Amino acid sequence: MLWNTLLLALRSIRRNLMRSCLTILGIVIGVAAVITMVTLGNGATKSVADQISSMGSNLLMVLPGQRFGPGAVPGAPFRIADVDAVRHQITAARAVAPVVSKSATAVYQANNWATAVTGSSNEYFEAGNWEIASGRNFTEVEERSGKAVCVIGETVREKLFGRQNPVGSQIRIKQFSCEVIGLLRAKGQASMGQDQDDTVVMPLRTVQRRIAGNQDIGRMTISVKEGASIDTVKDQLSRLLRERRNIGDNEDDDFRVMDTRQIAEALTSTTKILTMLLGAVAAVSLLVGGIGIMNIMLVSVTERTREIGIRLAIGALEREVLLQFLIEAVVLSSLGGLVGIALATAASISLAGLMDIPYLFDLGINLLSFLFSAAIGVIFGYFPARRAAGLNPIDALRHE
Amino acid sequence: MSDAALIRMSGITKTYGSGNVAFQALRGIDLAIEAGDFVAIMGPSGSGKSTVMNILGCLDTPTSGSYEFEGIRVEQLTRNGRALLRRNYLGFVFQGFNLLARTTALENVELPLIYRGQPTAHRHAAARAALRQVGLEDWEHHTPGELSGGQQQRVAIARAIVTRPHVLLADEPTGNLDTRSSQDIMDLIQTLNHELGITVLMVTHEPDMAEYARRVIRFVDGRVESDRRNDGEGV
Structure with a gap:
């Protein structure tokens, strides 16, 4: 049953190529943006830290005053x-x-x-x-x-x-x-x-x-x-x-004695905040990508409901129809996630080269964006289908 | 007439909605259909002919009454049970064809066989045979958009018969077709009935089409009004 359902899902993806591509595109852009931003930010932080530590571990800096920014004690x-x-x-x-x-x-x-x-x-x-x-x-x-x-x-x-x-x-x-x-x-x-x-x-x-x-x-x-x-x-x-x-x-x-590690911390805290900001902006694009997927899925719900009606009429079980839609959603969103990761890797490596900062692969953010995109695809691909598959076949067939 | 009817309905009612807005589409139908028969169900719109067809095809459930299909008490089946009954015994032809869009004729026809879990080689052979039977062997790679209405309905018929169903249910199969295509489709359905012995239940409002059937049942206001046999027709 699984094999046949997989076949049906892949056929459905292939024959609705435009819809499939648009679905994937939303995920690709979102995932690629998040991963690229965070990777470059991490690279910049690493670069600052490296630069400080290249000054040697035997360096001390003495500054008047305590702390920077609000709450600073002047000296x-x-x-x-x-x-x-x-x-x-x-x-x-x-x-x-x-x-x-x-x-x-x-x-x-x-x-x-x-x-x-x-x-x-x-x-x-x-x-x-x-x-x-x-x-x-x-x-x-x-x-x-x-x-x-x-x-x-x-x-x-x-x-x-x-x-x-x-x-x-x-x-x-x-x-x-x-x-x-x-x-x-x-x-x-x-x-x-x-x-x-x-x-x-x-x-x-x-x-x-x-x-x-x-x-x-x-x-x-x-x-x-x-x-x-x-x-x-x-x-x-x-x-x-x-x-x-x-x-x-x-x-x-009313003064500060900082060693190299502390100087590095003070300087990298800025780039870390920037990384978080960039990541947050990119996360919005991932969200927008998700909304795009939701739109495509909802627009096609009429056609899909009739398709579900046809499948039920010729003898498909409800769980077979659902499994097919679930596989479709998982395949599409995973594919989008993987393409996004590949794109992000390529973009990060070349941009890191241009900006003269090291490229650092961050497993966490790759995994997180991938799972998020997969979740969006599954939620918006699967749940409308579940509603349709629960209808009487004749009602699904007559859906306008 | 054999006493073991293929289909036996008794006291079937169907009510849509409830309370004041309730509409009673079927008001107690008793019906027996023998294997191998060709039955036309006629009647004006709103007479309940499509409703009874959907219940016969297990696409819809009655509000009350009992329905036996080859000895199986359909009203006691679960959703999955009804789906399996459709898969194993029934074939459908609809007025609106209901083919999968952007899907080739061959893939449409082999779809029921995929749900039956048949191996690829057998699926392809059976689907090609069914397409040959409806005269579309050269069109197997065309999608519904590239076929005429009559051709689409032939693909739908091929899909319905590819599983060798016991009963073919056709709901206004010629409703969207011109006269010429309609006659072709009716000839095809009649051939299937005569040569393969498939029991045919067909809803139509055109008397010309009902002429092809051996038995004509007329519905009015959710009840059977008349039930006659076209003796001497078609043989």
């Missing part, structure tokens, strides 16, 4: 004395770099380029694993006196100098001119369009005086010596800064 920025104290008292610290970041436009002859200007010391290059490709880093005199010199990233060179060697040239930033003394080795495009090479680094004091106009230090980047315990260093840092910032025993920190 005073650090001073150069804080940086010196950390340098002297945290013996496990290999490099302690004060960082001030400002956006500014760099100009060379007719070219100008909006970029991020970072004020720091030579330790910034050490902590961030930057290499000088040509030229040199800052001298002690330049750092102390806040001379107008800068080391630029590959992207800034390309935008301002083209293929020319920039070392020794003068560029203009804000209202002052600044000598390019070095060029950083390219690190390459990071995820989500964030370009690590789009940077200009100057001595801390230069940025403080000429761009920021104050003595604030936005954050500290600290690399910890090989073999030292990150947690111990975090504890020491915390104790030192609490003491320097006069925080009482029962008060909360």
Whole structure:
């Protein structure tokens, strides 16, 4: 009975090719959209996390204030004395770099380029694993006196100098001119369009005086010596800064010490939310696909009811008719689900390639969309048929 | 006349609706039909002739009364029991043909055999034989949309007889056909009755068509008004 019913179901799918294709199409689009969105989102999250962890596990970032967004506790920025104290008292610290970041436009002859200007010391290059490709880093005199010199990233060179060697040239930033003394080795495009090479680094004091106009230090980047315990260093840092910032025993920190894992978490939480949003939008398309299927099924219910009447009249049992319709619905929606998964896989792989993020196969979302589409197909294919098969054959035959 | 009738109905009534709007389509029908007979059921519209046909064909159930088919008490059968009775003993021809759309003549004809669970080779052979019997052996791959009304009705007849039913029930089989096709269809049905011995029950309102039958039963207002035999006809 099963074999014969399968034959009947497949024949019915084949002879109603248009209806079958439309049914499948709705599911294909919905499933493909959901899976592609979630897969790309996961890839982006992974990419951010990878990038952070490539900085090494021995990196600490110290920021004033607690938490971002609502409920944030403000904290005073650090001073150069804080940086010196950390340098002297945290013996496990290999490099302690004060960082001030400002956006500014760099100009060379007719070219100008909006970029991020970072004020720091030579330790910034050490902590961030930057290499000088040509030229040199800052001298002690330049750092102390806040001379107008800068080391630029590959992207800034390309935008301002083209293929020319920039070392020794003068560029203009804000209202002052600044000598390019070095060029950083390219690190390459990071995820989500964030370009690590789009940077200009100057001595801390230069940025403080000429761009920021104050003595604030936005954050500290600290690399910890090989073999030292990150947690111990975090504890020491915390104790030192609490003491320097006069925080009482029962008060909360007004600064944050984050290791690589925590930085990664802070950054990936954004892409995770985006993934959920995109997934939700795509889920709407899956729902619309489901409504499309419902429409097609309901429109064809008159014809199908008469067909059921014919089948009952020539001796089909109610359960045989129902089984046929169930198989039809399952075959169509599974086929739609499988084509959707295939399409999503192809789209995800090629889009991930374009966006320079890894492709991650997510079994959960594939399974979930497949089951959802199958459920829609079965519900809307099977239940109208069940009503029709319960009629007296003559009433089904006369259905208008 | 044999005393073991193929079909025996007694006191069959059928009421549609209930209360004030109730409509009594059949008001107590007693009927016996012998195997091999060709019976025409006539009457004006609303006389209950189609209703009695549907009950005879187990497509509908009576409100009361008893119906015996080859000794089987039909009113005691379940839905599935009636479906199996249709599958094994009955063949239907409708006024509106009721073929499956976009389905070839061959597939339409072999459909009842699929429900009987017959193997593919046998199904195809039997369906082709039935199509040959109705003169459509060259049209087996055509769908109903590509066939004339007369041809569609022949496909429907082939589908009805492919299972070698004991009884062929035809509800206004020529109602949608022109005179020429109608005569062809009636000749075909008569041949099936004479040569294969299939009992034929046919509803019609055309006296010309009733002429082909051996026995004519007239219905008026849900009752049998007259019951006569066309002696000397067709032989």
